[in-house]
Amino acid sequence: MTLAQPLAAVQFQSNWLDILTSPFMQHALIGGSMVALAAGLLGYFVITRQNAFAAHALAHIGFPGATGAILVGAPLTLGLAVFCVGGGVLIGLFGRRLADREMATGTILSLATALGVLFAALASANARTTTSVLFGNLLAISRGQLVVFGVFTAAVVLVLAVIARPLVFASVDPEVAAARGVPVRTLGLAFIVLLALTITMAVQVVGTLLLFALVVTPAATALRLTARPGYVAAISVGLALIAVWGGLVLASMIDLPPSFFVVSTAVFAWVVVLAVTAPRRGRRTPTNPAPDTHHHHARVPVSTV
């Protein structure tokens, strides 16, 4: 009975096609698609570079940027971008050792969240603004924001086109890459700046707390299917686009937060792929198969993707 009342408000909206074609929905579709493109392209690297925690932290580091922007009356995107890129560079400078980076990232994350609370209190930002930063507000994306998104997405795509191959080398095989003359550290910094730009956008779409669904989940899903970087990128972008579009269509039909539908769609795809690939990947090579190669019975029964 306590549930009945709120649930009664959830019902199919027969005019969903009108909602879907309305200007604010168009903005959401275009903005969301750009985020899906950038996030899908970067997902492979976030995972191979073990940067998932950094991606999560960067989203939170954007929080004081957003509330700080409200405090000084600057555009939200600017505040987010400054804090995300700054935080990204700081994290990137803290060495390649995962343990060092995790500790530095965690510390910066706490400080940023504290600053965010402070700025929010000083700016007496209302709960609604804070909520939209934490959970995203896809339906409030303005024309101005779209222009900024366009610039950011173009930057991510162009820079990635130039550095993709050495970045793959530096991500999966850093020691040999360094010996081969690949500028591993510089590439790492460049990558984290691209990630910060993408997160600046993604935070406005799915919010600080749900960002993983666009940056990590599609790539994690794709990696279950293939290990080829190009394919992973294509599948991740496709899945992220489906999540955004599917989420918006569902949000048009049922008046609930689009973030919920976007994230649910991405997670649903992940669960399906996980279920489909689990039995096959369960039969992987034993850690110590007796004969190595040149012996046909050493052939492992798993046919890989």
Place this chain on the structure above:
Amino acid sequence: MTPPRPAGTAALMLDDVSVVRGGRTVWSQGTLTVPAGAVVGVIGPNGAGKTTLFQVALGLLPVAGGRVEVLGAAPRRGNHRIGYVPQNYTAAVNEAVRCRDLVTLGVTGGRFGLRRTSAAERARVQRALERVGAAEFADRRMSELSGGQQQRVAIAQAIVDDAELLLLDEPLANLDLRNQQEIVGLLGDLHRERNATIMIVAHDLNPLLPVLTDAVYLLDGHPHHDPITDVVQEDLLTHLYGTPVGVVRTAQGDLFTRAAWRDVHHHHHHSPDGTAP
């Protein structure tokens, strides 16, 4: 056992080299010449600077003093005449990369911009994979392979660019006996075919002794170079490792080193032609 060495430039030449890292002198007064075409064991206790020697050769670590020449030129990063397999390589391998792609990165990984891997490059990768016996699992993920298979892929990546000098850091670590022997056999074959110089950091000399021609040993903070037979001596190895080490020669002429904390001499009495100090 080993072919005659070709005349030519040295693979690695150190002239009074010292290396400092984090304010600590790792080793100093390094003066040695590793001849081209040698198969060299790089030995010494933990922390003596074996990996550091590789980093100097790869141009990843500048020396604090002295002069270094690698294949007749100053060390520099990105020297494609050197193939490198780092330590713990197999532990670091990624679920997100296929063997073939990893070897391909050995050819194209430094290239910026968008260009597809050419047919010639793909053929080269395939040849390297076949050469090390990795072709049949080339399209699988690194993380799905056994340690021995991963080591083969790592070696394929190191030779794919026709390196003249191979630097392998602990390539036999974490491998079982059979895989150790197979990798050593592969290194011996590669050496014979290509006349490449191979330097191998190793803790256990025994599995490598059949292919080693020389050794670089880090003794009392200084690197030295000698033919392997001069290095496999009880007094030298005992001094080097700071613990009694025995050397055994079997009737077939095979050499072994052994921890000899109990009865080195006793054992030697029974060896027909033991190499007593």
